[in-house]
Amino acid sequence: MSTVASAPGARRTGGASVLSPAILRPALVESVVKLDPRIQFRNPVMLVVELGAVVTTGIWLAQATGLSDGDQPAWFAATVAIWLWLTVVFGNLAEALAEGRGKAQADALRAMRTDTVARLADGGTRPASALRPGDRVVVDAGETIPGDGTVVEGIASVDESAITGESAPVIREAGGDRSAVTGGTRVLSDRIVVEITQEPGGSFLDRMIALVEGAARRRTPNEVALGILLAGLSLVFLVVVATLRPFVDFAGSGVSTVTLVALLVALIPTTIGALLSAIGIAGMDRLVRRNVLALSGRAVEASGDVDVLLLDKTGTITFGNRRATAFLPVAGVTERELAEAAMLASLADGTPEGRSVVDLARDGHGLDPSAAGAQRAGVEAIPFTAETRMSGVDLPGTGPDEPTRELRKGAGDAVVARVGDLGGTVPDELRRLLDGVAQEGGTPLAVADGARVLGVVHLKDVVKPGMRERFDRLRAMGIRTIMVTGDNRITAARIAEEAGVDDVLAEATPERKLELIREQQRGGRLVAMTGDGTNDAPALAQADVGVAMSSGTQAAREAGNMVDLDSDPTKLIEIVEVGKQLLITRGALTTFSIANDVAKYFAILPAIFATAWATRPGDDGPLASLNVMDLGTPSSAIVSAIVFNAIVIPLLVPIALRGVAYRPVGATALLRRNLLVYGLGGLIAPFIGIKLIDLVVHGVLGA
Numbered sequence: 001m002s003t004v005a006s007a008p009g010a011r012r013t014g015g016a017s018v019l020s021p022a023i024l025r026p027a028l029v030e031s032v033v034k035l036d037p038r039i040q041f042r043n044p045v046m047l048v049v050e051l052g053a054v055v056t057t058g059i060w061l062a063q064a065t066g067l068s069d070g071d072q073p074a075w076f077a078a079t080v081a082i083w084l085w086l087t088v089v090f091g092n093l094a095e096a097l098a099e100g101r102g103k104a105q106a107d108a109l110r111a112m113r114t115d116t117v118a119r120l121a122d123g124g125t126r127p128a129s130a131l132r133p134g135d136r137v138v139v140d141a142g143e144t145i146p147g148d149g150t151v152v153e154g155i156a157s158v159d160e161s162a163i164t165g166e167s168a169p170v171i172r173e174a175g176g177d178r179s180a181v182t183g184g185t186r187v188l189s190d191r192i193v194v195e196i197t198q199e200p201g202g203s204f205l206d207r208m209i210a211l212v213e214g215a216a217r218r219r220t221p222n223e224v225a226l227g228i229l230l231a232g233l234s235l236v237f238l239v240v241v242a243t244l245r246p247f248v249d250f251a252g253s254g255v256s257t258v259t260l261v262a263l264l265v266a267l268i269p270t271t272i273g274a275l276l277s278a279i280g281i282a283g284m285d286r287l288v289r290r291n292v293l294a295l296s297g298r299a300v301e302a303s304g305d306v307d308v309l310l311l312d313k314t315g316t317i318t319f320g321n322r323r324a325t326a327f328l329p330v331a332g333v334t335e336r337e338l339a340e341a342a343m344l345a346s347l348a349d350g351t352p353e354g355r356s357v358v359d360l361a362r363d364g365h366g367l368d369p370s371a372a373g374a375q376r377a378g379v380e381a382i383p384f385t386a387e388t389r390m391s392g393v394d395l396p397g398t399g400p401d402e403p404t405r406e407l408r409k410g411a412g413d414a415v416v417a418r419v420g421d422l423g424g425t426v427p428d429e430l431r432r433l434l435d436g437v438a439q440e441g442g443t444p445l446a447v448a449d450g451a452r453v454l455g456v457v458h459l460k461d462v463v464k465p466g467m468r469e470r471f472d473r474l475r476a477m478g479i480r481t482i483m484v485t486g487d488n489r490i491t492a493a494r495i496a497e498e499a500g501v502d503d504v505l506a507e508a509t510p511e512r513k514l515e516l517i518r519e520q521q522r523g524g525r526l527v528a529m530t531g532d533g534t535n536d537a538p539a540l541a542q543a544d545v546g547v548a549m550s551s552g553t554q555a556a557r558e559a560g561n562m563v564d565l566d567s568d569p570t571k572l573i574e575i576v577e578v579g580k581q582l583l584i585t586r587g588a589l590t591t592f593s594i595a596n597d598v599a600k601y602f603a604i605l606p607a608i609f610a611t612a613w614a615t616r617p618g619d620d621g622p623l624a625s626l627n628v629m630d631l632g633t634p635s636s637a638i639v640s641a642i643v644f645n646a647i648v649i650p651l652l653v654p655i656a657l658r659g660v661a662y663r664p665v666g667a668t669a670l671l672r673r674n675l676l677v678y679g680l681g682g683l684i685a686p687f688i689g690i691k692l693i694d695l696v697v698h699g700v701l702g703a
């Protein structure tokens with residue numbers, strides 16, 4: 001098990017450095033393997049460079065074997081060819097390094113995918129790999145859960161460190177919003193029955209492996225759009241360079257094919273072309289290291305632009321283990337009477353709330369759940385649903401003096417409406433009791449026996465610590481937080497105030513949550529949603545960024561496009577930061593790349609028209625004013641530009657992988673700063689870089 005714990009542990013602390021031999025060595029091999037034109041085909045800019053490398057290599061070989069004698073020295077074609085190959089290799093290396101960390105994690109995850117033998121609930125055993133959805137398996141303390149599923153019986157503490165890297169055990173239980181379990185995790189205490197939900201080979205772990213490995217990665221619409229733009233630019237420059245020759249010839253300045261290829265490569269956006277995919281992969285990787293599995297790159301990008309965040313209350317903002325703490329009867333009803341009715345209404349209620357009511361009646365009031373008559377024939381359980389916000393039982397009567405009892409407990413307004421429908425009267429006192437519980441931030445459940453109101457059950461829940469600071473930070477990023485809950489207005493307002501969210505929607509059904517998201521989206525806003533429950537699933541699916549708590553239900557985990565293994569609702573802060581960082585990094589490096597190429601133009605173009613000045617000593621020629629960089633010779637100028645063009649790629653790899661630093665300042669301030677740094681920097685850098693390289697090539701090497 002030690003490998004199991006160490007792999008994700010490494011993930012949490014940031015993973016291996018990309019310069020460690022374990023990542024660097026395979027990446028170097030990959031960067032050569034990726035020279036395969038079928039792979040380069042996906043990246044037109046680099047494909048053009050590779051074609052240029054082939055052409056210049058051909059010319060070099062022709063010169064070297066005496067097949068052809070160009071008007072430039074053989075070292076010139078050779079040097080350009082080598083640096084063009086290196087340009088492509090550097091681009092490949094950037095991508096391979098970005099993929100490297102994920103590949104290393106995938107190997108570690110694969111190692112823990114041992115095939116256990118599962119014990120079926122109805123007897124017999126089956127290899128874990130052969131389990132199908134619907135199979136029920138028994139897992140005891142000390143055993144590994146054989147597949148993804150939902151706890152249908154029992155409660156247990158589970159060690160999920162294998163996937164989360166977090167050593168503290170978590171509670172998984174039947175009935176509530178903490179029912180999902182993941183194959184490969186281990187039960188520490190007690191026994192649970194799990195209903196398998198995964199298809200063979202389609203487990204969470206399998207998805208996680210495919211994800212960190214990059215196998216599941218598809219280019220996002222933004223990446224595709226930028227790719228098309230870059231390919232278009234390359235095409236334009238191809239036409240420009242191809243039509244340049246007649247002009248140069250007219251000017252009486254002979255120009256070689258090698259020079260034209262070099263000019264083309266210098267002009268097309270090779271820097272961003274080489275780094276684009278590495279930037280995207282690194283963004284996903286940064287999320288994985290924060291224990292977030294993003295199932296779509298598009299969602300990662302969307303998270304950088306999120307305007308509104310919706311969070312559900314119970315289990316997301318609060319701990320979510322709501323427990324019954326008091327029975328509060330209305331006048332004329334004894335506490336014991338209320339406790340008994342609430343217990344009966346909860347005997348068939350498998351939710352944690354329902355079980356806690358039974359526990360309180362038994363332990364606090366000495367009632368005996370097994371003697372309560374709920375085992376009688378003809379008893380009908382009314383399960384809790386998010387739509388009705390009620391649960392209970394219909395107990396058939398035993399004779400004329402004991403008629404049928406319809407016991408219900410549920411949200412105050414739901415029970416009040418039901419009592420009204422049945423022709424009962426609602427005592428004013430009920431409102432006071434409900435509001436009293438709500439004002440303390442608790443969830444009140446009203447209890448009724450048919451049309452007769454009996455009182456209120458107080459369910460207690462606790463707000464997770466540190467919420468306020470995190471929501472403040474989201475506000476500073478320009479994100480509005482809205483808490484959505486099925487709970488009543490007063491409880492909702494109380495918790496909202498304590499947690500520090502901007503707005504709150506109470507008494508929300510799943511449809512209402514969905515409608516709220518659609519409303520925001522119609523207003524042109526990008527919406528993120530964080531939730532854990534089955535009743536959050538439709539909203540999670542509709543949101544642009546749907547972050548499911550890993551602690552939640554299987555339905556929620558499948559509906560979202562991200563899963564947070566730490567089940568931390570404020571993880572969205574980090575997700576947004578990674579998303580913004582990704583967008584900013586891509587923008588910054590695109591700006592840098594294009595600004596750079598403009599400067600290279602000034603290095604190469606004078607060189608092309610140079611024969612005019614280079615052949616007449618003393619006379620600088622009509623185009624000498626273009627030679628602003630005062631480079632040694634035309635050959636040295638061209639080689640220097642190509643060398644600079646290549647080495648700028650590995651120099652920028654750290655920025656592409658780590659991302660440009662993000663600080664929560666306004667968008668315009670950020671844009672101004674980046675234009676200054678990457679735009680102006682991109683313009684100036686080549687002048688210095690090419691000049692320095694020229695000093696070596698011309699000054700030291702004498703070319």
Ligand SMILES: Nc1ncnc2c1ncn2[C@@H]1O[C@H](COP(=O)(O)OP(=O)(O)OP(=O)(O)O)[C@@H](O)[C@H]1O
Pocket residue numbers: 312313314315349351353354384385386389390391409410411412443444445484485486487488508509533535
């Ligand atoms: N087991 C239960 N039996 C009867 N009523 C319940 C039960 N559990 C919850 N309720 C009532 O139904 C309301 C909605 O509960 P639910 O857990 O669906 O809320 P939600 O929409 O998921 O929002 P959140 O989880 O943020 O509170 C609760 O506020 C409570 O009044």
Ligand SMILES: [K+]
Pocket residue numbers: 265266267268269270271597645
């Ligand atoms: K370029």
Ligand SMILES: [Mg+2]
Pocket residue numbers: 177312313314315532533
């Ligand atoms: Mg919920």
